[in-house]
Amino acid sequence: MAENSGSGSTPVLAFIVGGLLVVVAVIAFFMYSGGGFGGGDTKSVDVNIKAPDISAPAKPG
Incomplete structure (x- = not known):
């Protein structure tokens, strides 16, 4: 039988990234657009x- 050697963390890591x-x-969009959409x-x-x-x-005397 083949064992599943993967831990299944690859989809979780891809979701986080x-x-x-x-x-x-x-x-970045808000910084370069001046804080608004238009x-x-x-x-x-x-x-x-x-x-x-x-x-x-004045100097005295």
């Missing part, structure tokens, strides 16, 4: 900040 590949693909509208913000002028104190 396939699941990990799907998760990585979904994360990319959405882009907003532009222009901020101007003027720092006060700082002068050295």
